[in-house]
Amino acid sequence: MDSTYFFADDGTLNATGLVTGFNELKQVVEDNVSGLDTMFVLVSGYMVFLMQCGFAMLTAGSVRTKNTKNVLLKNILDACVGAIAYYLFGWAFAYGGDSKINGFIGSGNFALSASSEGDFDDFTGFFFQWAFAATAATIVSGSVAERTSFYAYISYAFFLTAFVYPVVSHWVWGGGFLSNIFGHGMIDFAGCSVVHMVGGFAGLAGAAIVGPRYGRFNAEGKPVPMPGHSATLCTLGTFMLWFGWYGFNPGSALGISGGAYTVVARCAVTTTIAAAAGGITTLVLKKVMDHIFDLLAVLNGILAGLVAITACCAFVEVWAAVIIGAIGAAFPIHGAVGFWGALCSGIFNSKTYQAAAGLPDQQGGFVMDISEWKLFASNLVGCIIIVCWVLVLIVPFFFALNVMGLLRISESEELIGNDISKHGGPAYPNDPVGELEETNVSDSLAMDPDSSKHVDEV
Amino acid sequence: MDSTYFFADDGTLNATGLVTGFNELKQVVEDNVSGLDTMFVLVSGYMVFLMQCGFAMLTAGSVRTKNTKNVLLKNILDACVGAIAYYLFGWAFAYGGDSKINGFIGSGNFALSASSEGDFDDFTGFFFQWAFAATAATIVSGSVAERTSFYAYISYAFFLTAFVYPVVSHWVWGGGFLSNIFGHGMIDFAGCSVVHMVGGFAGLAGAAIVGPRYGRFNAEGKPVPMPGHSATLCTLGTFMLWFGWYGFNPGSALGISGGAYTVVARCAVTTTIAAAAGGITTLVLKKVMDHIFDLLAVLNGILAGLVAITACCAFVEVWAAVIIGAIGAAFPIHGAVGFWGALCSGIFNSKTYQAAAGLPDQQGGFVMDISEWKLFASNLVGCIIIVCWVLVLIVPFFFALNVMGLLRISESEELIGNDISKHGGPAYPNDPVGELEETNVSDSLAMDPDSSKHVDEV
Amino acid sequence: MDSTYFFADDGTLNATGLVTGFNELKQVVEDNVSGLDTMFVLVSGYMVFLMQCGFAMLTAGSVRTKNTKNVLLKNILDACVGAIAYYLFGWAFAYGGDSKINGFIGSGNFALSASSEGDFDDFTGFFFQWAFAATAATIVSGSVAERTSFYAYISYAFFLTAFVYPVVSHWVWGGGFLSNIFGHGMIDFAGCSVVHMVGGFAGLAGAAIVGPRYGRFNAEGKPVPMPGHSATLCTLGTFMLWFGWYGFNPGSALGISGGAYTVVARCAVTTTIAAAAGGITTLVLKKVMDHIFDLLAVLNGILAGLVAITACCAFVEVWAAVIIGAIGAAFPIHGAVGFWGALCSGIFNSKTYQAAAGLPDQQGGFVMDISEWKLFASNLVGCIIIVCWVLVLIVPFFFALNVMGLLRISESEELIGNDISKHGGPAYPNDPVGELEETNVSDSLAMDPDSSKHVDEV
Structure with a gap:
């Protein structure tokens, strides 16, 4: 642009041109x-969506061959059912147009429709939040695998993504009451409580009500090993999940303009270090305890490290990520790791980094400033409330399915495996294993005349 | 920057500094x-490129164990041969420097050389368009799998990426005659017609000329099931394709600056919803018809939903994506879904969203405005022309290969499988299945003394 | 913004407002x-990180079933151990705060701590460089697979990512002496020498010292084929590596602002073309020599093409990428391809493109300007120095492990396979293969009473 744009021929300023x-x-x-x-x-x-593939591969590798197609189909339908459910209801309850009118639940923008605040236009936000909702749903698939009925699982996936999860996300991220609890508010950057605890405790409740897999415990009540059919698939899935977590955690900054790039970069590093610390911790623990270098345990340790850092990844020092991941890896269940991760905000968060991310007035973790406990208290109480919400909704839901006989497949179907009984054939039809399993099942059915009558059930 | 940069010491404006x-x-x-x-x-x-991996996994899972390496190699060579072909010829025919001189074919920039319009500098565009060309090529690999000769397939891949596909992309996207047909022009945002119909109808023609796999129909002419060897690979491939589609559809905005971010975000959401609707539709249809929850059908339904939304993802309401995906999932073949998707532009496109994406003067779909039929007519006629173009080139091409004896492998090779007859051994050498197949093949060869003479052919 | 912001009511300029x-x-x-x-x-x-998954799948597919979990665990621990090692030491030696004080090694910022240059704040850089370090480490896993002890591998991974690799990266990329050798300096854009030669020659040294796998050569000294257990996994891994290379090569521009977008786009295209040329070259070579279309060879050819273009991807014409990839694919080993690729800078680099990428004063390759040899000489001598550095450190390291009996697993463990002897069971527990191998191993142990005493060793 030359100066004539700003200046008239006589050298005076062209005010209009300048403006x-x-x-x-x-x-x-x-x-x-x-x-x-x-x-x-x-x-x-997109990366969070790819976690659906990671979960599918991890869960498929963790089940026996005869239930592979079943668990794959459940995982892929999480994404599908979750998309429709979140489109019709989930977004509305979480962030719907008039969502600020109460602290409990959003409303408006059902099916992304216009609301009093105008036409729906946050397609970017919808996409990201759908991917999160689908993640919350899919966490459960592993917990109840191999014996839960297909209808029960699909109903649950719809219920969770349409209502249970969106309401929690409204409380914490959508301006709901937990975002201001104790006049301070929970801080859960990427969803230890909102996503992982919701999915984890729903899965725990489901597993408890569905009961263990047939043959999981022997006559003396001791657990019988039921190894999954492919450690390779488990590893592939875990790598994909780790990759996807770089969308999940840094992406939760919801933008990288302004000064957010520093927040995003810190998340990428703390996420990495926590995953590594979780993996190495489990490697050492299992070697010391069981005298093996346990691949599947290391994969679990990495995932636990990733879950544990999720709430505070944007706000902690890197050394804290080592501790958070290592301790997280020692927890036995998904929901508990999420709980630990949510508490870590109140333990390790730095006020400096919170301020850099736009939270200048919030207290940090008590390790960083011994006088500050509001954040820890907010997150602790918030987590308890969230667990209660999940259990209050999910336990009756699964019980009702159970009473209606819709929750669990029959014993004979479980022995045959879902793939043959429900899904038209084995996942690996050229594989003699499938045929062997089929043969064994025919034998066992032959010996159990009553069981065949269940085969055509749900 | 302090004010001295713009102002002299005496407070007068520093015109040069300001400018x-x-x-x-x-x-x-x-x-x-x-x-x-x-x-x-x-x-x-990059994400579109990863669809090559998705296609490879999907197709590998869909063939029998004995042809796994064959189909993997064909898929990976799509990308390789396609890169060289598109570099040498494809780009030139599609978008070559002097491409605006006629409506049929581009010219110039062969091997990305300089042309009368100057040095080639659109490396970004080349990369993106190569990934699309390779996608068009790879669609065919599944249609003709397990019995097509390697030379035939590589020749076809070169022909399609060097000439057949680039010319079509010139017509619709490169300023060719279909971009202005009826004084209005086709609108195919991400390539239902340009990519999926070209690949789909080429595959259909190929499959018809190659003929069915040996043993595909029994003596009464009824189809014999030939299930692929791994439903897990099919699922992995489908997830990767879905992921890659977020590069394919939103990426077709070819930029996100200016106001394009709204276009891109809409694409991501409509793509998701159509995939989900396609998957759920197929789940229900197969359950009602065949009484099974059919994983492979759901995967197909998702892919059909993705194909169907490809032409209009930027321009439709989200509710329309549900319809487009659900109906698309009911079509039996790839090419037909692409056709349906291309028509959907003329049915559901909104002029408002077209204008937002830089098409202010085009008519929309007739469902949105009953008086507007030009877009539907343009897309319908354009699609018919494209199908004719593909068939006119591909049918003689495959026939010529057939006459030269280069199209199909011998019966004995097909019985043995390509992996052992052409590729040096089975894909899973530690697997007793491979050995079993090998044994069976030796037996069948022993019983058919004439067949062994074909083993060293193409 | 209306004009009142810049102008007072009387029309005079509001200097403060303007500034x-x-x-x-x-x-x-x-x-x-x-x-x-x-x-x-x-x-x-993130994409470079996904190469860890690609390497894991490629290496897992390349080993026999009985060592699958072993090689997967080694690959996943590369990333974990590498993260902790690079966090504690690697970054400090490579780019540590006071790194400019000598040409040999960086210092400061250990554990990303503050240094005299201020608080550590380059989390983005750390993340990217960690992913590179982990890549260098993981290259070795395939070279020494199936017979190296777990402790030896983990020690090596730590040593390489904490010290060996960071020092080399300091020399070339961190302002060290190779960045100014002969008053000119090496140019290795994305790491042919820094990453691939370091990993490749470390692996070569390791393989030579560990020795071949048991049964690798027969009584006459001829190699016995030991095919990996899954060509599908190898293909999946190669596709993921190719995808990840688009992070590795274009990403090495370390930014896309300013004019860097032209550099980045060229990298994407030359990387693609070199990969394709490598794959096709190997296809033809193996067909001519061995009369098979060799999938695994093509995968190797693609990877060789990718390695070969890594040093000069930003600076060469596209036709040069064809040559670079095709010749690279003819080299037998990883380290040699890296060497060839590093020399390609001195052969094919264009000064025009170097200038566009911020290297206006460096000489180009001698093919482009016959009078210019400084770049070739710098890269040649630099590569020799790097190979010496790697061997001087790694050979004694592996020898010391060998002397301590920590390098190689026992013969009986190798016969059983690592998965059963070290990792608690086979990777595919439902698979009769695993059982068959286990049975065979029991038999061989029964016949070799001495070997059982080694089973509980490292």
Whole structure:
């Protein structure tokens, strides 16, 4: 641009030209901000979506051959059912247009419709939040695998993504009452409580009500090993989940413009270190205890490290990520790791990094400043409330399915495996294993005349 | 920057400083636009490339164990041969430097050389368009799997990526005659017709000329099931394809600067919803018809939903995506879904969203405005022309190969499987299945003394 | 913004308003630059991380079933051990705060601590460089697979990522002496020498000292084929590596702001073309020599093409990428391809493209300008120095482990396989193969009473 744009021929200032040029440039810059943030959130969301594939591979590898197709189908339907459920109801309850009118639940924008606040236009936000909802749902698939009925699982996936999870996300992230509890509010950056605890405790409740797999315990009540059919699939799934977590955690900054790039970069590093610390901790623990280098345990340790850092990844020092991941890896169950991770905010968060991420007035973790306990208390109480909410809804839900006989497949179907009884044949039809299993099942059915009558059930 | 940059010591304006500062800033902003768009298109292209892996896993899982390496090699060579073919010829025919001189075919920039319009510099565009060309090629691999000769397949892949596909993309996307047909032009945002119909109908023609696999129909002419060897690989491939589609569809905005971020975000959401609707539709249909929860059918339904939304993902309401995906999932073949998807533009497109994406003067779909039929007519006629183009080239191509005896492998090779007859051994050498198949094959060869003479053929 | 912001009511210029407005906008633009570059480097780094998964799948597919879990665990621990090692020491030696004080090794910022140059704040850089370090480490896993002890491998991974690799990266990329050798300096854009030669020659040394697998050669000294257990896993891994290379090569621009987008886009294209040329070259070579279309050879050829283009991807013409990839694919080992690739800078680099990437004063390759040999000489001598450094450190390291009896597993363990002897059971427990192998092993142990005493060793 030459100076004639700003100046008249006589050298005097062209006020209109100056303002126009400035405003045109400003518009381009603002579009760059929008484009940059949209791309950041969408690419992060794509990576979170790929976690569905990671969960599918991990869960498939963790079940016996005869239930492979079953668990794969459940995982892929999480994403499908979750998309429709979150589109019709989930977004509305979580962030719906008039959501600020109460602290409990959003409303408006059902099916992404217009609301009193105007036409729905946050497609980027919807995409990212759907991917999170589907993640919460899919966590359960492993807990209840191999013996839960298909209808029960699909109903549960719809219920969780349409209502249970969205309400919790409204409380913590959508301006609901937990975002201001004790006049301070929970801080759960990427969802230890909102996503992982919701999925984890729903799975725990489901597993308790469904009961263990047939033959899981012997006559003396001792557990019988039921190893999954492919450690390779488990490893593939875990790597994909780790990769996807870089969408989950850094992506939860919901933008990278302004100064957010420092927040995002810290998340990537703390996430990495916590995963590594979790994996190494489990390696050592299992070697000391069981005298083996246990691949599957290390994979679990990595995932536990990733879950544990999720709530506080943006706000902690890197050395804290080592501790958070290592301790997280020692917890036995998904929900408990999520709980630990949510508490870590109140233990390790730095006020400096919270301020950099736009939370200047919140207290940090008590390890960083011994006088500050509000954050820990908020997160502790918030977590307890969330666990109660999940159990109050999910326990009756599974009990009702159980009473209706819709929760669990029959014993004969479980012996045959879901793939043959429900899904038209084995996952690996050229594989003699499938045929062997089929033969064994025919034998066992032959010996158990009553069981065949269940085969055509749910 | 303090005020001395703009103002002299006496408070008068420093005209040169002001203009320099403004222009420097403007340059940074323009570089940001270029950097942002380049990154958006490249990352989208990387994801489209990963669809090659998805197709490879899906197709491998869909064939019998004895042809696994064959189909994997064909898929990986799609990408390799496609890269060289598109580099040498494809780009030139599609978008070559002097491409605007006629409506049929581009020219210039062969091997990305300089042309009368200057040195080639659109490496970003080349990368993205190559990934699309390779996708069009790879669609065919499944249609003709397990019995097509290796030479035939490689020749076809070169022909399609060097000529057949690029010309079609020139017509619709490169300023060719279909972009202005009926004085209106086709609108195919991400390639239902350009990519999926080209690949789908080429595959259909190939499959018809190659003929069915040996033993595919029994003596009464009824189809014999030939299940693929791994439903897990099919699922992995489908998840990767779904992930890659977020590069394919939103990436087709070819930039995210300016106001394009709204277009991109809409694409991500409509793509998701159509996939989900396709998957759920197939689940229900197969349960009602065949009484099984059919994993492979659901995977197909998801892919059909994804194909169906490809042409109009940027321009439709989310509720329309549900319909488009659900109906698409009911179509039996790839090419037909692509056709349906291309028509959907003329049915469901909204003029408002077309205008937001830079198409202010085009008519929308007739469901949105009953008086508007030009888009539907353009897309319908354009699709018919594209199908004719593909068949006119591909049918004689495959027939010529057939006449030369280069199209199909011998019966004995088909019985043995390509992996042992052509590729040096089974895909899973530790697996007793491979040995069993090998043994069976030796037996069958022993019983058929004539067949062994074919083993060293193509 | 209307004109009142810049102008007072009387029409005179509001100097303060103008400067404030300009500076506010400038801040937003600078944040956009930071956000854009951070996102570019992080997403590239995520893709480089996914190469860990690719290597794991490739290596797992390349070993026999009985060592699957072993090699998967080694690969996943590369990432974990590498993260802790690079966090504690690696970054400090490579790019540590006071790193400019000598040309040999960085110092400061151990454990990402503050240094005399201030608090550590380059989390983006750390993330990207960690992913590279882990890549260098993981290259070795395949070379020494199936017979190396677990402790030896973990020790090696720590040593390489904490010290061996970081020092080399300091020399070439961190302002060390090789960046100015002969008053000119090496140019290795994405790490042919720094990453692939370091990993490749470490693996070569390791393999030579560990010795071949038991039964690898027969009584006449001829090699016995030991095919890996899954060509599908090898293909999956190679596709993931190819995908990840788009993070590795274009990402090495370390930003996409300013004019870097042209550099990045060229990298994506040359990387693609070299991979394709490598794959096709190997296909033809193996067909001519061995009369088979060899999938595994093509995968190796693609990887060789990718390695070969890594040093010069930003600086060469596309036709050169064809040559570089094709010749690279003819080299038998990883380290040699890396060497060839590093020399390619001195052969094919264009000064024009070097200048565009910020290297205006460096000489190009001698093919482009016959008078210029400084770059070739610098890269040649630099590579020799790097090979010496690796061997001087790694050979004694492996020898020391060998002397302590920590390097290699016992013969009986090798016969059983690592999975059963060290990792608690087979990777595919439902698979009769695992049982068959176990049975065979019991038989062989029964016949070799001495071997059982080694079973509980390292």
